[in-house]
Amino acid sequence: MTETATRGRARLADPGEGIGLDELALATRNHGMPLEALRHDVTPPGLHYVLTHYDIPAVDPERWRLEVTGAVDRPLELDLTALTARPALSARVTIECAGNGRARLQPRPVSQPWLLEAVGTAAWTGVPLAAVLAEAGITAGAVDVVFTGADHGVERGVEQDYARALPLAEALRPDVLLAWEMNGAALPPQHGAPLRLVVPGWYGMAHVKWLTRIEVLDRPFEGFQNAKAYRLKADLDDPGTPVDRIRPRALMAPPGWPDFMTRERFLRPGPATLSGRAWSGRAPLRAVEVSTDGGATWGAADLAAADPAAPWAWRAWTAPWTPEPGRHELVVRAVDELGAQPLEQEWNRQGMANNAVQRVPVTVLPD
Amino acid sequence: MTETATRGRARLADPGEGIGLDELALATRNHGMPLEALRHDVTPPGLHYVLTHYDIPAVDPERWRLEVTGAVDRPLELDLTALTARPALSARVTIECAGNGRARLQPRPVSQPWLLEAVGTAAWTGVPLAAVLAEAGITAGAVDVVFTGADHGVERGVEQDYARALPLAEALRPDVLLAWEMNGAALPPQHGAPLRLVVPGWYGMAHVKWLTRIEVLDRPFEGFQNAKAYRLKADLDDPGTPVDRIRPRALMAPPGWPDFMTRERFLRPGPATLSGRAWSGRAPLRAVEVSTDGGATWGAADLAAADPAAPWAWRAWTAPWTPEPGRHELVVRAVDELGAQPLEQEWNRQGMANNAVQRVPVTVLPD
Incomplete structure (x- = not known):
């Protein structure tokens, strides 16, 4: 990770300040679920909300590999054929963006300007993460599991591949999936092809897309998306508390x-x-x-x-x-x-x- | 069509005025194609741009009918089974919204605030419109063909079902399709299920979605979307010229x-x-x-x-x-x-x- 000086901290809009072209550029490329689509119990893929921090990466499924590494007994490198040969589960899960409702806040934090529509429900199919972790063998003293995607960018000056950690206990829940299908079809590019994480009950930032690497840590993860980005903070000096499960x-x-x-x-x-x-x-x-x-x-x-x-x-x-x-x-x-x-x-x-x-x-x- | 007093005319933003919550509400429900998706020759459905004037209508394909009426010898009422039994064509077509680039204009006309991304390419499958019109038998003196969708709303005070006309010569082009498939699958709800018009070369407003009615007129169509909405006008008093074919x-x-x-x-x-x-x-x-x-x-x-x-x-x-x-x-x-x-x-x-x-x-x- 290199530091490139772009901007240090998220900005608050001035009173009455309209949405800026930077916020609009996010709003036109990411999209919400038009609320009339609440009529669908399972949201059709193109209507499910999408938030991509950087660009949708071009991943060649033939060359793609998932690395399972860190505090494990047997590091793994799995291709899609090896993963999809395992016993799979399907689960219908509602995912909402942690930033949903942001553009209605006063004062408005300047970021992806969602109103109310950053939500969707899909049937995800994949293998339980716990089974893959069991195969790798988690060592005693493991604390966090870090999931890294192929999406690369800069955020508040920090160049990074998108990476988020889950506490070990959450990662071991039997309903957390490594998913390669959405609604019975291969994952669309914008939803994480060829493989994404699905963490039922958590806001969207936990469901890492374009997954390339799973690392078990024997210490808490200090990466940007956990330590800085997704926190409930009263002000800039407040270290805040982590954003995790979806509020009602x-x-x-x-x-x-x-x-x-x-x-x-x-x-x-x-x-x-x-x-x-x-x-x-x-x-x-x-x-x-x-x-x-x-x-x-x-x-x-x-x-x-x-x-x-x-x-x-x-x-x-x-x-x-x-x-x-x-x-x-x-x-x-x-x-x-x-x-x-x-x-x-x-x-x-x-x-x-x-x-x-x-x-x-x-x-x-x-x- | 009834008049309900909402607002009479499109507004221009003041110098330096940010995007408003009304424009944002359009931007979060409609969406562009993230530009990295230019890598796909055929845009995956959820990445293809979408603009819906009103709500995406709920159309029951079992009860749906297409009416062909007006200045024709034999009015038709067709169901999906009758339509899809005909010889079909597929065509790969790029569609761009006529409003693409609007949010970069100074001063900015207040409407759907696209930057650059309102475009996409899909393979559309359907029956040539000309074949259906030939079956109905166009009478001498026909001028325009009006296409009406199931989407209903209000625009500048005019309550309407979305309706757009094509000049007869354009409607009779052999490559204009009544399409029920996009990229080999049934049309998704947001792209006009169960049937839409595809007019290759024209901006998106001509490709009427959720089609329910085709009416041949022996006079020019004076409806809102042709006479008022989609026109190149210098100012409010200018009747303007029609928006039609996509500029380079x-x-x-x-x-x-x-x-x-x-x-x-x-x-x-x-x-x-x-x-x-x-x-x-x-x-x-x-x-x-x-x-x-x-x-x-x-x-x-x-x-x-x-x-x-x-x-x-x-x-x-x-x-x-x-x-x-x-x-x-x-x-x-x-x-x-x-x-x-x-x-x-x-x-x-x-x-x-x-x-x-x-x-x-x-x-x-x-x-």
Whole structure:
């Protein structure tokens, strides 16, 4: 890793400052899931959110190898044929970007400017990471497992291959996968071909794409993405706490139809059904609540039962609504065993894990 | 079509005004093709640019019908089984959004804020439109053919299903397709499932998605998307001229690696190969030219021969470059039989068809 002087620290936007061309360049290449795609239980690949820190790397699957090294008894070098010959599992998993909601924060941390749409659910197929680690033989005293991708770039002056560590206990969970398929097809380039990590319940930064190397460490990992980038910090001097599991969130497919430019919603009066999905990576979901009066009063939505085969996938919810003509503000919140989504932002310096509730202004037209 | 008062006309951003949350909401749901994907001759579906005016509609392919009506002898109503039973063609076609380059214009028309990346190439499979029109029997005096999609919304106060007309002569071209497949698979929802129009050589607004209705008119179409939205206008009073065929453009996959936030590029010194793709919908391509000194001097790139089987698909180009350490500005331009891409913007009121050249600042590191 070499230091190249670009910029040292993430910036906060000034009050009222619009989105800059740097943020826009990220927004036009990364993309969210249009919220009407909440109708799909499994998000079609091109609608699943994508965040790529650097460029999507060109990986030749024939020449690609996965190295398993560090504090292990038997270092491994595996090709795709060797990996895909193993017994595979499939799991439907909801993944959300840790930066989802960032562009709504005030003041706004300048980075990828997500509003609400950085989420998606896919069926991932691969081999349990624990099985590969068992084959390599983890030595006593191992602490962290570092996953390195083929994507290369600079971030706040640090040149790096993207690398993230998991605590050993998380890496050994039986549902953490080394995945080569998404929704029954080979991984698309932007989703990590030929191999990516899937860590159900964690925000997206943990699901390392274009995986080339797994290193077991006998000490905590101090790399950029763990020590600096993905932390909940009050200010620049705060070392902060790690971003890890996904906070609860419910999203609504906005009803009616939009204005092209403002994305305002319009609807005809009469019986309607509000619908969407809800999830949490930190604790079981308990309820979804809907308000049609801007949060003054709340009612329980009908929440689909948890699927025991997919404990980390979002769950559908619906709520009937028969609106009168006029302006309404719809609000939805998920409640898990640890509490409800906040009505107001819980600000932090890098704009991580903002799960403040979605608000959907709707104009119901005259009869 | 009912008028709902939202906003009357597209706005121009003030000097120095950042991108607004309304523009950002469009940028996070629509998405461009990350420029490193220029390495793919056929763009994988999730990397192909997408622009959806309103919401992606939920169309049930079992209940879906295509109506062919208006100035025809035999109105038709076709289901998917009837359509897909016909002899089909496949064509590799490059499609670019008419708004590509808009966010670089000064002053900036406020709409979908594309930088450079609203493009993609796919293999589309379907039946020639001309065959279906022949079956319906176009009556003498027909002028325009209107294509209506299932997507519904409001635009500058006009509630509408998205609808665009083609002049009859364009509609009768043998290479205009009613397509149900993209790259050998059923159309994804965001690309127009179950059926879309493909008009090779034209900007994206002509390729109507989620097609439900084809109407032959014996008079010019006066609908919003032809008469108001997609026009090259000097100012609000100018009726303007229609946006139609794609102007020439060459794009470069930026070399080296990026800074996450600024997207600045870094590279090591030594021999490199610059590469990308070039296309034009208005005239045959003649050359691609590259400058490595900000446009002071130019050299011819090596442009791949045109593929007679894909006259409307982009062509690959390469150019060798052995840079010295320091800052460089790379520029690339396509030249077609009608001329070269402009070095400076050709501004218009709605920010359409801005094909000013791409500029790529690159820092080459010390040896």
